[in-house]
Amino acid sequence: MNKIEFRKKQHQILKEFSLTNKKTRQDLQLTDKFLNSASFKNAQKIGITISMPEEVNTSQIILKMQKLGKEVYIPRCLPKRKMEFTRFIDSSQLTKTKFGTSEIWTSDAVVDNNLDLLVVPLLAFDLQTSQRLGFGGGYYDRFLEKFTGNTISLLNEKQTYSHAQWNIEDHDIPIREYILAD
C-alpha cells in the first residue's frame, strides 16, 4: 500500500483504539517501561511531543521527567518542513496549531536541538526495519538527518507491525530503540 492510503487506514484504527481501556492501560505500561529504561536514565535533555488522543499519551512521562530534573523539549514546525525544539516548562506556554498539535511560540522561547534523546511519535512502526510511519509532514525525517542523539519510539499494539504494510522510502530514517506494550 502507498503511504497516503495506509496512513488514512491506520489513522482510523488508532482513533478507534483511543476510545478503549486497553489504550489507557498500554499508555500507563509504556510510561512505566520508558521511565525505567537505560536510555531515559542516561539522558538529561529530552525531546518529546505533547500527544494527541490517537497517540501514546505522553503527559505522565513529561511530568515525571520534570520531577526527576530532566530538561524537556517539544518540537515546533517551521517553514520548508523544518522543525526545532523548544524548552517546555508548563502548559501555559502552549498554543494549538491548526493541525491540532501544541507548540511554544512565546517571545522568551528557548530553542535547543542538541538533545540527548528524542521520543519519536508515529502512526505505525515496522519491527523488522525499525522504520516508522509518521503523520506525513516529513518533519522528523528531515530533523533526524542531522540529529546525532539517541532515538526511541513507544509502541502500543495497534502501532506495531511485524512487516511494514506501507512503502519505505530512501529518506526514511530508522529509529534506534523501541518499547513495546505487552
Ligand SMILES: Nc1nc2c(c(=O)[nH]1)N(C=O)[C@@H](CNc1ccc(C(=O)N[C@@H](CCC(=O)O)C(=O)O)cc1)CN2
Ligand atoms: N503530537 C505530535 N506533535 C507533533 C508531531 C506529531 O507527530 N505528533 N509531528 C510529527 O511530525 C510534528 C507535526 N507534524 C505535522 C505533520 C503533518 C502536518 C500536515 O500535514 N499539515 C498540513 C496541514 C494540515 C491542516 O491544515 O489541517 C500541511 O502542512 O499541508 C502538520 C504537522 C511536530 N509535532
Ligand SMILES: Nc1ncnc2c1ncn2[C@@H]1O[C@H](COP(=O)(O)OP(=O)(O)OP(=O)(O)O)[C@@H](O)[C@H]1O
Ligand atoms: N529528508 C527529506 N528531504 C526531502 N524531503 C523529504 C525528506 N523526508 C521526507 N520528505 C518528504 O516529505 C513528505 C512526507 O514524508 P513522509 O511521508 O516520510 O512523512 P512522515 O515520516 O510520515 O512524517 P513525519 O516525519 O512528519 O512524522 C514526502 O513528500 C517526502 O518525500
